[in-house]
Amino acid sequence: MSLEERREREKEEMRKLILDAAAEIIFLDGIDKLSIRKIAERIEYSPSIIYHYFNNKDNILNQLMSNAYQKIITALSSAKLSSDHPVERLKDATRNYIETALSMPNEYNAAQLNSSPDVLKYTASLFRGATNKNPALAFLCDCLKDIHKNAPRSESEIELMAQMIVIAAFGLIMRLNVEAELEEKQKYRLIDHFVNVTILQMAGIYTNNMPGGKSI
Amino acid sequence: MSLEERREREKEEMRKLILDAAAEIIFLDGIDKLSIRKIAERIEYSPSIIYHYFNNKDNILNQLMSNAYQKIITALSSAKLSSDHPVERLKDATRNYIETALSMPNEYNAAQLNSSPDVLKYTASLFRGATNKNPALAFLCDCLKDIHKNAPRSESEIELMAQMIVIAAFGLIMRLNVEAELEEKQKYRLIDHFVNVTILQMAGIYTNNMPGGKSI
Amino acid sequence: MSLEERREREKEEMRKLILDAAAEIIFLDGIDKLSIRKIAERIEYSPSIIYHYFNNKDNILNQLMSNAYQKIITALSSAKLSSDHPVERLKDATRNYIETALSMPNEYNAAQLNSSPDVLKYTASLFRGATNKNPALAFLCDCLKDIHKNAPRSESEIELMAQMIVIAAFGLIMRLNVEAELEEKQKYRLIDHFVNVTILQMAGIYTNNMPGGKSI
Amino acid sequence: MSLEERREREKEEMRKLILDAAAEIIFLDGIDKLSIRKIAERIEYSPSIIYHYFNNKDNILNQLMSNAYQKIITALSSAKLSSDHPVERLKDATRNYIETALSMPNEYNAAQLNSSPDVLKYTASLFRGATNKNPALAFLCDCLKDIHKNAPRSESEIELMAQMIVIAAFGLIMRLNVEAELEEKQKYRLIDHFVNVTILQMAGIYTNNMPGGKSI
DNA sequence: TATGAATGAGGCTTCATTCAT
DNA sequence: TATGAATGAAGCCTCATTCAT
Numbered sequence: 001m002s003l004e005e006r007r008e009r010e011k012e013e014m015r016k017l018i019l020d021a022a023a024e025i026i027f028l029d030g031i032d033k034l035s036i037r038k039i040a041e042r043i044e045y046s047p048s049i050i051y052h053y054f055n056n057k058d059n060i061l062n063q064l065m066s067n068a069y070q071k072i073i074t075a076l077s078s079a080k081l082s083s084d085h086p087v088e089r090l091k092d093a094t095r096n097y098i099e100t101a102l103s104m105p106n107e108y109n110a111a112q113l114n115s116s117p118d119v120l121k122y123t124a125s126l127f128r129g130a131t132n133k134n135p136a137l138a139f140l141c142d143c144l145k146d147i148h149k150n151a152p153r154s155e156s157e158i159e160l161m162a163q164m165i166v167i168a169a170f171g172l173i174m175r176l177n178v179e180a181e182l183e184e185k186q187k188y189r190l191i192d193h194f195v196n197v198t199i200l201q202m203a204g205i206y207t208n209n210m211p212g213g214k215s216i
Numbered sequence: 217m218s219l220e221e222r223r224e225r226e227k228e229e230m231r232k233l234i235l236d237a238a239a240e241i242i243f244l245d246g247i248d249k250l251s252i253r254k255i256a257e258r259i260e261y262s263p264s265i266i267y268h269y270f271n272n273k274d275n276i277l278n279q280l281m282s283n284a285y286q287k288i289i290t291a292l293s294s295a296k297l298s299s300d301h302p303v304e305r306l307k308d309a310t311r312n313y314i315e316t317a318l319s320m321p322n323e324y325n326a327a328q329l330n331s332s333p334d335v336l337k338y339t340a341s342l343f344r345g346a347t348n349k350n351p352a353l354a355f356l357c358d359c360l361k362d363i364h365k366n367a368p369r370s371e372s373e374i375e376l377m378a379q380m381i382v383i384a385a386f387g388l389i390m391r392l393n394v395e396a397e398l399e400e401k402q403k404y405r406l407i408d409h410f411v412n413v414t415i416l417q418m419a420g421i422y423t424n425n426m427p428g429g430k431s432i
Numbered sequence: 433m434s435l436e437e438r439r440e441r442e443k444e445e446m447r448k449l450i451l452d453a454a455a456e457i458i459f460l461d462g463i464d465k466l467s468i469r470k471i472a473e474r475i476e477y478s479p480s481i482i483y484h485y486f487n488n489k490d491n492i493l494n495q496l497m498s499n500a501y502q503k504i505i506t507a508l509s510s511a512k513l514s515s516d517h518p519v520e521r522l523k524d525a526t527r528n529y530i531e532t533a534l535s536m537p538n539e540y541n542a543a544q545l546n547s548s549p550d551v552l553k554y555t556a557s558l559f560r561g562a563t564n565k566n567p568a569l570a571f572l573c574d575c576l577k578d579i580h581k582n583a584p585r586s587e588s589e590i591e592l593m594a595q596m597i598v599i600a601a602f603g604l605i606m607r608l609n610v611e612a613e614l615e616e617k618q619k620y621r622l623i624d625h626f627v628n629v630t631i632l633q634m635a636g637i638y639t640n641n642m643p644g645g646k647s648i
Numbered sequence: 649m650s651l652e653e654r655r656e657r658e659k660e661e662m663r664k665l666i667l668d669a670a671a672e673i674i675f676l677d678g679i680d681k682l683s684i685r686k687i688a689e690r691i692e693y694s695p696s697i698i699y700h701y702f703n704n705k706d707n708i709l710n711q712l713m714s715n716a717y718q719k720i721i722t723a724l725s726s727a728k729l730s731s732d733h734p735v736e737r738l739k740d741a742t743r744n745y746i747e748t749a750l751s752m753p754n755e756y757n758a759a760q761l762n763s764s765p766d767v768l769k770y771t772a773s774l775f776r777g778a779t780n781k782n783p784a785l786a787f788l789c790d791c792l793k794d795i796h797k798n799a800p801r802s803e804s805e806i807e808l809m810a811q812m813i814v815i816a817a818f819g820l821i822m823r824l825n826v827e828a829e830l831e832e833k834q835k836y837r838l839i840d841h842f843v844n845v846t847i848l849q850m851a852g853i854y855t856n857n858m859p860g861g862k863s864i
Numbered sequence: 865t866a867t868g869a870a871t872g873a874g875g876c877t878t879c880a881t882t883c884a885t
Numbered sequence: 886t887a888t889g890a891a892t893g894a895a896g897c898c899t900c901a902t903t904c905a906t
Contacts, residue, residue, distance in 0.1 A: 164414045171387020198380045201417040596846045603819020630812045633849040
């Protein structure tokens with residue numbers, strides 16, 4: 001079986017090569033400039049060969065989207081051990097998530113705006129019970145439970161809270177990508193406020209008062 | 217003048233026909249699948265005639281975007297007079313906004329995800345001082361000021377709050393559009409929670425406690 | 433008949449209007465940018481009406497070409513009376529011709545490069561006996577005969593001489609138009625040399641020696 | 649390598665096929681009627697395949713122009729060794745040049761009337777010092793220097809002379825192409841006169857007298 | 865006389881995909 | 886496994902021309 005294994009491995013490498021090239025093109029030119037020809041050019045093969053590794057262009061795109069999502073999840077989990085205090089963990093993770101997403105705007109947009117089942121498998125967050133399938137939600141729920149451990153909420157309440165946070169973070173990232181000309185300073189002002197204030201409000205922590213205004 | 221008037225009316229109708237067709241295509245296939253050819257096919261005219269009514273494809277798109285924008289603004293302002301109580305007004309307006317946006321998903325997406333200056337002129341919300349240019353933000357700020365009239369916040373704090381709300385609403389709408397297969401029930405659960413709880417948290421109203429859990 | 437006459441006059445005026453507009457477009461944008469629509473725009477009528485005055489675009493073009501040629505001929509004849517001395521007249525006329533042609537490069541090119549019989553009727557210069565049809569040749573032949581009146585050449589010889597001059601002048605103008613980036617100074621150096629030396633050589637006047645080199 | 653070689657050869661053949669078709673179209677309809685579609689039709693392939701062999705339409709045109717240029721240069725240089733006597737060489741070369749040009753009228757016209765820098769690189773003849781860049785001028789200057797070696801002229805005078813000859817030859821070729829209906833007999837009469845008389849006059853050889861009239 | 869609507873052909877070009885080799 | 890040739894559909898757009906009014 002060694003031969004077949006090696007073949008499979010080589011095939012896998014080629015697939016990766018193609019996906020990387022595609023990712024680069026998307027990063028540089030945007031998703032609708034991606035074409036089989038451009039991929040072929042970049043990997044220095046002929047366009048036709050790509051069809052040996054993927055059925056068609058959509059296939060490639062879907063693979064790509066899922067991969068992008070994986071990256072973000074990985075980034076998220078790096079925050080898992082960051083602090084004992086759940087609120088700190090929540091803030092760290094959110095900031096991580098936002099920054100990772102902003103570092104690969106095209107893939108993030110493409111993945112998060114893609115409605116194909118292949119991609120939604122990874123990105124869907126709104127259905128009831130999504131926590132069990134979606135690591136980002138799962139992580140948030142853990143934090144939220146921890147935060148409210150003295151006056152426990154129902155699973156359902158916690159999930160809704162987490163979903164609202166995910167939704168809002170998504171909105172922030174998306175608009176920052178769209179309004180790309182925004183000044184850096186204002187960009188970080190918004191992110192800071194989101195992480196330091198808004199999330200905590202959504203997590204049900206803050207009272208009436210803003211946090212002393214110093215961060216504003 | 218009757219002749220000329222009738223002609224003008226007919227021209228306007230044709231323009232509307234074209235715009236409707238375009239909207240439908242965007243709705244079905246997404247914005248980057250819109251083409252002059254597809255529009256022509258749908259209205260059962262030759263492609264060239266479209267250039268009789270619009271200078272070029274971008275023209276059509278811009279018209280479409282600004283129409284979408286108008287609809288939303290109209291929806292918003294209908295909430296203006298809805299109630300004396302600012303919290304109610306806030307909730308009404310948000311719900312209105314969300315529902316209007318969801319009623320024309322692809323136009324909304326197209327408008328809100330478009331980075332061209334022409335469109336951003338209407339949709340940009342994140343820059344400092346956006347309140348002065350963006351009616352949705354302006355409306356939110358008015359409510360927020362009213363809500364906090366007993367312990368006034370700075371203009372800047374209020375704007376940030378409003379921006380966070382806009383961002384979150386945008387995130388919600390966007391994800392609902394992407395996860396279009398979501399069950400209706402869950403969809404309205406999320407919207408209700410957003411309008412009845414999340415917004416109020418973001419507006420700095422709610423304390424630690426959820427509102428009795430009745431809406432969950 | 434007064435009514436019909438007036439109608440005809442008005443029709444003629446419209447035709448002129450159209451031709452003028454066409455000429456202007458050709459002058460500004462070059463001949464292959466000429467279109468019925470552009471003409472219509474310029475005269476502030478609808479494109480269709482143009483077909484009331486001309487059968488088609490080619491018609492317009494042909495009319496235009498002949499007109500351009502007429503202008504040049506007119507310019508030529510202004511030299512007719514310039515001097516008693518035939519050599520001076522020859523030089524004057526040639527310079528006039530060249531300068532008029534250079535002042536309307538697009539029309540000149542278009543007219544002179546057009547092979548349609550309608551235009552050739554005016555521009556053809558090479559056939560035997562062309563002198564009788566072509567005023568430019570006729571004028572040249574007159575000068576040449578005058579110049580050589582002491583040792584008369586045959587009509588045929590004179591015509592050949594004139595044709596060579598016409599050909600050469602045409603070559604000069606054409607290349608100056610093509611090599612439009614040429615420095616002004618060099619441009620006039622070439623024209624001067626052509627008028628002061630080359631023509632005289634072709635007219636059989638000069639001997640071995642250049643004219644003292646002062647003009648070079 | 650045989651496979652690759654054969655492929656390359658076939659590719660070259662296809663390129664030639666395309667260029668020939670283009671030349672034919674230009675010959676029949678003029679340069680601004682050339683289109684990818686027409687070429688495709690003529691070679692009985694689909695339009696898109698043409699982009700497999702050339703990057704774009706301009707590419708094809710440029711190839712065509714430079715081929716035309718090469719042909720002429722080759723024709724010219726074949727006259728280089730034709731005779732010891734410089735006057736004979738001058739006459740031979742000129743005749744060669746004219747005949748080569750007339751054998752590919754539309755390519756010649758297209759090349760010589762093209763104002764794009766890419767083409768002018770090859771065809772520009774009027775600027776001061778053009779002799780150093782333009783083989784045709786260079787060849788002429790060599791002859792002229794040789795002819796006048798007993799009473800040398802300045803480089804500058806020689807270049808002007810050569811330029812006048814080039815201009816006149818260009819004018820002759822061009823008008824022969826435009827007046828394509830001219831009788832063969834008259835056509836050769838003009839060429840003969842140009843080569844046997846006019847050039848020599850322009851080269852500063854002939855005196856007052858025509859060469860015995862025998863050629864007329 | 866004059867118009868606006870409409871078309872079909874044609875302009876360049878890019879692309880996903882198939883197929884023979 | 887890999888290639889190059891080839892196509893047909895599609896992208897945007899311009900134009901000459903016709904026709905009903």
